[in-house]
Amino acid sequence: MKKELAKIYEPALFEDNIYRLWEDSGFFNPDNLDLPAGAPSYTIVLPPPNITAKLHLGHSAMLAIEDLMIRYHRQNSYRALWLPGTDHAAIATQNMVEKKIFSETGKTRHDLGRKVFLEEVDKFVAETQATILHQIRKMGASLDWSRLAFTLDSPRQQAVQRMFLDMYNEGVIYRGERIVNWCPRCHSTLADDEVEYKEQSAFLYTFKYDPNFPIAISTTRPETKLGDTAVAVNPKDERYQQYIGQEYEVNFCGQDLRIKIIADYNVEMDFGTGALGVTPAHSAVDWQMAEAQSLPKIKVINEDGLIREGFGEFSGLSVIAAREKVVASLRNQGLMIKEEEIVNNLSCCYRCDNPIEPLPSRQWFIAVDKPLARLQGKSLKEAAIAAVREGEIKFLPERFNKRYLDWMENLHDWCISRQIWFGHSIPAWYRGEEIYVGEEAPAAEGWIKDNDTLDTWFSSGMWTFSTLGWPDNFKDGIKTGDLTRFHPTQVLETGYEILTLWVSRMVMMSFFALGEKPFSQVYLHGTILDKNGKKMSKSKGNGVDPLEVIAKYGADAVRLSLLMGATPGNDSRYSEEKIESKRNFINKLWNISRFILNNLDDEILSTPIDVLPEAKSLSDNWILGELLSTRKTLATSLSDFNFSFAAETLYDFTWNKLADWYLETTKIEKGKETILVFILKNLLIMWHPFIPYVTEAIWQSFNNTLLMVEPWPKLANKLDYWINNPGKEADFSFVQEAIIAIRNARSENKVEPARKLQALVTGPKSELLLSQAPLIKGLRTGIESLLATDGPPDGQAIKVVLRDVDIYLLGAVDPEKEKARLRKEKENLLNLISGLRAHLENQEFIDRAPAHIVQAEKDKLARYEIELEKIRASLGV
RNA sequence: GGGCUCGUAGCUCAGUUGGCUAGAGCGUUACGUUGACAUCGUAAAGGUCACCCGUUCGAGUCGGGUCGGGCCCACCA
Numbered sequence A: 001m002k003k004e005l006a007k008i009y010e011p012a013l014f015e016d017n018i019y020r021l022w023e024d025s026g027f028f029n030p031d032n033l034d035l036p037a038g039a040p041s042y043t044i045v046l047p048p049p050n051i052t053a054k055l056h057l058g059h060s061a062m063l064a065i066e067d068l069m070i071r072y073h074r075q076n077s078y079r080a081l082w083l084p085g086t087d088h089a090a091i092a093t094q095n096m097v098e099k100k101i102f103s104e105t106g107k108t109r110h111d112l113g114r115k116v117f118l119e120e121v122d123k124f125v126a127e128t129q130a131t132i133l134h135q136i137r138k139m140g141a142s143l144d145w146s147r148l149a150f151t152l153d154s155p156r157q158q159a160v161q162r163m164f165l166d167m168y169n170e171g172v173i174y175r176g177e178r179i180v181n182w183c184p185r186c187h188s189t190l191a192d193d194e195v196e197y198k199e200q201s202a203f204l205y206t207f208k209y210d211p212n213f214p215i216a217i218s219t220t221r222p223e224t225k226l227g228d229t230a231v232a233v234n235p236k237d238e239r240y241q242q243y244i245g246q247e248y249e250v251n252f253c254g255q256d257l258r259i260k261i262i263a264d265y266n267v268e269m270d271f272g273t274g275a276l277g278v279t280p281a282h283s284a285v286d287w288q289m290a291e292a293q294s295l296p297k298i299k300v301i302n303e304d305g306l307i308r309e310g311f312g313e314f315s316g317l318s319v320i321a322a323r324e325k326v327v328a329s330l331r332n333q334g335l336m337i338k339e340e341e342i343v344n345n346l347s348c349c350y351r352c353d354n355p356i357e358p359l360p361s362r363q364w365f366i367a368v369d370k371p372l373a374r375l376q377g378k379s380l381k382e383a384a385i386a387a388v389r390e391g392e393i394k395f396l397p398e399r400f401n402k403r404y405l406d407w408m409e410n411l412h413d414w415c416i417s418r419q420i421w422f423g424h425s426i427p428a429w430y431r432g433e434e435i436y437v438g439e440e441a442p443a444a445e446g447w448i449k450d451n452d453t454l455d456t457w458f459s460s461g462m463w464t465f466s467t468l469g470w471p472d473n474f475k476d477g478i479k480t481g482d483l484t485r486f487h488p489t490q491v492l493e494t495g496y497e498i499l500t501l502w503v504s505r506m507v508m509m510s511f512f513a514l515g516e517k518p519f520s521q522v523y524l525h526g527t528i529l530d531k532n533g534k535k536m537s538k539s540k541g542n543g544v545d546p547l548e549v550i551a552k553y554g555a556d557a558v559r560l561s562l563l564m565g566a567t568p569g570n571d572s573r574y575s576e577e578k579i580e581s582k583r584n585f586i587n588k589l590w591n592i593s594r595f596i597l598n599n600l601d602d603e604i605l606s607t608p609i610d611v612l613p614e615a616k617s618l619s620d621n622w623i624l625g626e627l628l629s630t631r632k633t634l635a636t637s638l639s640d641f642n643f644s645f646a647a648e649t650l651y652d653f654t655w656n657k658l659a660d661w662y663l664e665t666t667k668i669e670k671g672k673e674t675i676l677v678f679i680l681k682n683l684l685i686m687w688h689p690f691i692p693y694v695t696e697a698i699w700q701s702f703n704n705t706l707l708m709v710e711p712w713p714k715l716a717n718k719l720d721y722w723i724n725n726p727g728k729e730a731d732f733s734f735v736q737e738a739i740i741a742i743r744n745a746r747s748e749n750k751v752e753p754a755r756k757l758q759a760l761v762t763g764p765k766s767e768l769l770l771s772q773a774p775l776i777k778g779l780r781t782g783i784e785s786l787l788a789t790d791g792p793p794d795g796q797a798i799k800v801v802l803r804d805v806d807i808y809l810l811g812a813v814d815p816e817k818e819k820a821r822l823r824k825e826k827e828n829l830l831n832l833i834s835g836l837r838a839h840l841e842n843q844e845f846i847d848r849a850p851a852h853i854v855q856a857e858k859d860k861l862a863r864y865e866i867e868l869e870k871i872r873a874s875l876g877v
Numbered sequence B: 001g002g003g004c005u006c007g008u009a010g011c012u013c014a015g016u017u018g019g020c021u022a023g024a025g026c027g028u029u030a031c032g033u034u035g036a037c038a039u040c041g042u043a044a045a046g047g048u049c050a051c052c053c054g055u056u057c058g059a060g061u062c063g064g065g066u067c068g069g070g071c072c073c074a075c076c077a
Helices: A011-025 A055-077 A089-107 A115-136 A154-167 A222-227 A236-244 A285-293 A317-331 A380-389 A397-407 A456-460 A481-486 A495-512 A547-553 A555-563 A577-599 A618-639 A641-666 A673-687 A692-700 A714-724 A727-745 A754-762 A766-771 A778-789 A795-810 A816-839 A841-850 A851-874
Strands: A041-045 A079-083 A175-181 A188-190 A195-207 A217-219 A230-233 A247-252 A255-261 A275-278 A336-349 A359-367 A393-394 A428-431 A434-437 A488-497 A520-523
Touching: A011 A115, A011 A397, A011 A547, A011 A555, A011 A692, A041 A055, A041 A481, A041 A841, A055 A115, A055 A488, A055 A520, A055 A547, A055 A555, A055 A618, A055 A851, A079 A481, A089 A115, A089 A456, A115 A547, A154 A175, A154 A434, A154 A456, A154 A495, A175 A285, A195 A317, A217 A275, A217 A778, A222 A317, A230 A236, A230 A285, A236 A727, A255 A714, A275 A285, A285 A481, A317 A336, A380 A495, A393 A397, A397 A495, A456 A495, A547 A555, A547 A577, A555 A641, A555 A692, A577 A641, A577 A673, A577 A841, A618 A641, A618 A673, A641 A673, A673 A692, A816 A851
Parallel strands: A041 A079, A041 A488, A230 A255, A393 A520, A488 A520
Antiparallel strands: A175 A188, A175 A359, A195 A217, A195 A336, A230 A275, A247 A255, A428 A434
């Protein structure tokens, strides 16, 4: 039974009910879809949002794009799985909760203790997670909630522990030292992106270690020079060639040092003296040089930012105090050559603003260069590079291939341990110098658990397979269950800013665990900026709450506004006007449907959808051709990830072709019911992945089935007929141009309502129109001759008629001007033709270009030649 | 410093491997409608496609350079 549609579409009245209807149907879960056994899978894992805060518009855009892909494939008989989840975001979450507790109670995490603090974090996580899941549902996202995951829930914890053990046993995970960013005040390490650089003025001191040392060095931190073991120069620097490889015993401010002169390309020749004192223990770059050259590493500074024991008068001093003392000593000895004030970047803690101290520290690492038997001798890095280079994994836009490969090729071992409390624990135990790795502590006494946790990207790197039942679904190298059916996934859709942080890690982790890629295609979306092109952020207060705009305009309008005008990898701007215009469109679609449904009865509505109705007039022919070519464009643009273009094509068809023209003709011409119902059903099916709510709401008013699982009708063979039908374009322009002609002709008199003319002029009722418009005799003859033609009308013929009509009606066209225009056009065509001929005679082009391009060029040439003939004829040549 | 990217109408952006008179939405103006449509329709105005040079029969599109935004990475010891 058909239900009456209201005059205005009010999203709030429908959305929640429809979401419930979808969810209750069970079809979000691909296991419940009625599909043949061999149906291909289509899997997307949702990039798990951080549970630090509620979602913003960027997330909404992500959801809109992914839901579009999933719904489209679900309709088209794929085993479509979209897997939801959230990320524990270790550091970010811990900071958030620490701040919250501190502002509420004035207590730090140390005051609470590890256990109580983690309970607080869990409370926070539960709250935000509920908010986030609610927001996701409001967007209409068709996620399979039965598979909901969290990077720190129990199945994921088991997976992470197992991964750590496997990697450790394979020698991929090892414990080693490296320079970390240490905040002496917070007593914790900082990730590279938590370090903030601040410009400050500092003194650059140039001096010699002692009078017998041949080279002067420059530094802003003389106190660290107590730990120097080398001086590095650029290998191309002629000044120092003779010293390279030599070793010197020096006494620097009372400390005996052994300094080797080494060559390294990282040294800039024109900075300072072009010679760099290498302090392996207190500079990341120097550490690398020391590793490369096997230099000893002397620790000078301790975890409190004080000079360590064993440095005589300097021991126990702060770095600043030690610096003053060293400088004074150098001045006294006459070793100081130059002191100049410069501006440099100071590394600071993002939390407390204090300068950070690079310190060596024992950490857990993943060896990215270790050859692995399970990867046929390739290292993780090599496997991850090969997958992209050989095209197994593709990026969109393609330019991110380069960024990925550049980053991968320069990748060093990945430090995975973090000195924070919230996160996956490290399954390692220590007793003195002994290390044991395993989930349970060894039976013997005295073993102490590793206190650190894992980098959050360790667990999110496993996201594509930890969510599909790994490791239980992976026995003896063979995938079972969900892993067989859904891995590798088809598409990873995410923001380009986490390409290196996340995407690259997923590739390595998947190759290690399963020996296969995690996904085939990576679609990278841009960032949603505010109206002025600025990033949205809490501190600026320019963020937009998706729930608010959904409440105001409906989820469909928000989705469509985020999909249209957004291209992969490019940022797009948010504006409320844009949402408003999409809201208006959705209402238009509602009213188109309402208009059609009001003119139909129940029987016709049950017409099978895969029966192409018969076209009885030019306008029928035209609109069906447009519908089917729109559908074709839509399918190709969707498979090319050209979402914006897909939506625009459909939008243009719906509004400019269907509503503005065809529906108007049906107000005059009756008997279009079967065509209208065919168009309406197809229209709703095609729009559904973009704007699921309104389309489902309309569909439900006259169907018992769910639009969500309504397949696109099979019309392939018919499609070609309509697309190749040359009448389809002509009819439209013919009508339009006729209207213009009529209006121009009658500008002095009263004008017939344009839309009536539009309708009348196309069909059998044109007689009526013509009798009312005696002025347009030329048009009449034209129409009559066209109507008399059998078969599809010739577009060119229509154009010729129209030109005649134009000239006749206006009487104002200067024949000379027209001739001049034609001459110019002729000139143009001649140029085109000779160019195309030359092109086609070029053997290189014929050999190298794909066949369809060559054919297209040939077709073009043929068209131009025909056109040229016509112009020649009208010029009387 | 290295790399990437963008510059098209007042604003936000399309422009599908170079092709006929460069498009859309919003905004502006005029006229017409208000029995599918918080309207809607028809039209108008508005662009040296940042600039220069080159390749080509032909450049918004390809190459080189200049200017101006944005992003990423590295980082001055």
